[in-house]
Amino acid sequence: MQHANRLVIELTGVVKRYGRDTTEPPHRAHALEPHTNGPTGAPLRARALDGVDLQVRAGEIFGFLGPNGAGKTTTIRLLLDLLRPTLGKVRVFGQDPRSAGPALRRRIGYLPGDVRVGTRQSAHELLTHLGQLRGGVSDARIRSLAERLGLDLRAPIRRLSKGNRQKVGLIQAFMHDPELLVLDEPTSGLDPLLQREFLAMVREASDRGRTVFMSSHVLSEVEQVADRTGIIRDGHLVAVESVDELRTRAVRRVEVVFGHDLPDGAFSEVSGLEGAEVHGRTLRGRLTGPADSFVKAAARHEVVSFLAADPDLEELFFTYYAERGGRHAA
Amino acid sequence: MLRSVWTKTLWEGRNGIVLWSVALAGVSLMYALFYPSINQESFAQAMESFPEALMLAFGWDDLTSAAGYLGSTVFGLLAPILMIVFAIGLGTRAIAGDEEAGTLDLLLAHPVSRARVVLERALALAVSLTVATLAVFGAIVAARGVAELDALSVGAIAAASLHLLLLALTFGTLALALGAIGGSRSLALSGAAIVAVLGYFGNTIARQVDATRWLATLSPFRYYEGGAPLRNGLQVGDATVLLVASALFVAVAVVALGRRDVGA
Ligand SMILES: Nc1ncnc2c1ncn2[C@@H]1O[C@H](COP(=O)(O)OP(=O)(O)OP(=O)(O)O)[C@@H](O)[C@H]1O
């Protein structure tokens, strides 16, 4: 298939600095190095993105992970031409978002990180309007999505709760069945049941050949749907990995309660388990990589309860961070 | 009603348009109906005791004629102030307000160009102001027979109303342009308001003295009332100046919004 490896999103050396003069000509690149001063002598604003190279292929679900302020929203808004790169190249479907304009955005569904639609109108009115800006979306489609997410379309938007506003945002992103979905923290504000429904919607879109680019703080939700993930921190893309690779690096907090007191040193030799502590019948520790040997060791005893917490993203970031020899530290 | 950006903008602003129109019509009607009590010998005599400079400064030199009365009350002060406040509010909301509220983000992520959003918002502004102007025009025409204002032709009232519309449009588009440049509500609002206040007093004060009279040509108010449209009918040149200024502000807004980051 000719388009199987077609790039849907391509960022090359993208630098983004907020503030005036956001699009510097390349020959002034040297003036943009960190810790230098601008033409007026004032220190230049920090770079929200500092040389990001990223590629997302057609049909892929790409998870974009990073802590607060890492640059996820900045990256996403560059794709929609809401922001312009200071340096570097942004391409969506091979086109520059700035010059391709409305025709390119027709092919994209976008969920803002903070869905804000402060009007008195009803959700139905707003969604119909947004659909018409896209050349018309059938009412049946809007209603079926609303039903699926459990949104009351008649409610005035201004009075909707955070989660319900998020549903409005999701519906407008999905309703025209776009070729590319760009979703900024799509599950924020959704309860666990709706998070599952959302992940199902992402999988269905992917089955239809759509490309999905979604940002998140939560590894577990990305891990459930994504094919690949990018990890960004302080404006640097520190890793792009398949979900399987990521999983083996993840550090999980585990807590097991046994039916009887444990013998001394029962879990000291288990590979992947660090910081094991035994208090009476309870074992706590941090598990990295394959869980196999830990589960088998635990299975030799009577297990009352078993908890493996969601991987801690900060710790995951830290492993990547430390690995790079603190290149971006300081 | 929801097919395009401008109809949607109008639809969302419908309450404001109705309220402002009712207020403007009410004020105009009130003043027009008050005219018979001023159009009397005793009042004219009383006015003669005021210092002439003061009368000139406030444009009260001819308060007893129909044109003089409406020109210094409805069209001289209240309607322009209300219309300009309404226009600056709308112009500020058009881009900067929407941007600060975070809602411009979602709109611009749709297949509409930034230029189209600016132009459609400007169109909605113009239509809103037209409705409000028609309320003023309608109220005065309606009061004309009752209030002994028939010395004024409907055409003259229409001319003054058109000048009023263009004056408000100038300030509305100025606020829109400032909002498109800076993305800040307070900047757009205060910037346009300052120009309005300076323009008003600049025009009033500058024309008192020969040496500074040229300064008044910088004020939009000069093109609003300088040619006395209520007496002399439509001043094509003056109206064109206001129209061109408005178009220029819209053009500036298109260019400014097209060049910068949105919501940053
Ligand atoms: N409008 C702005 N003006 C100036 N700096 C900004 C602006 N928006 C973001 N930044 C800065 O850019 C950096 C990246 O922000 P961004 O919003 O992209 O992070 P994020 O990964 O989306 O974070 P979060 O998880 O909190 O949503 C941050 O340091 C932030 O302070």
Ligand SMILES: [Mg+2]
């Ligand atoms: Mg964000």
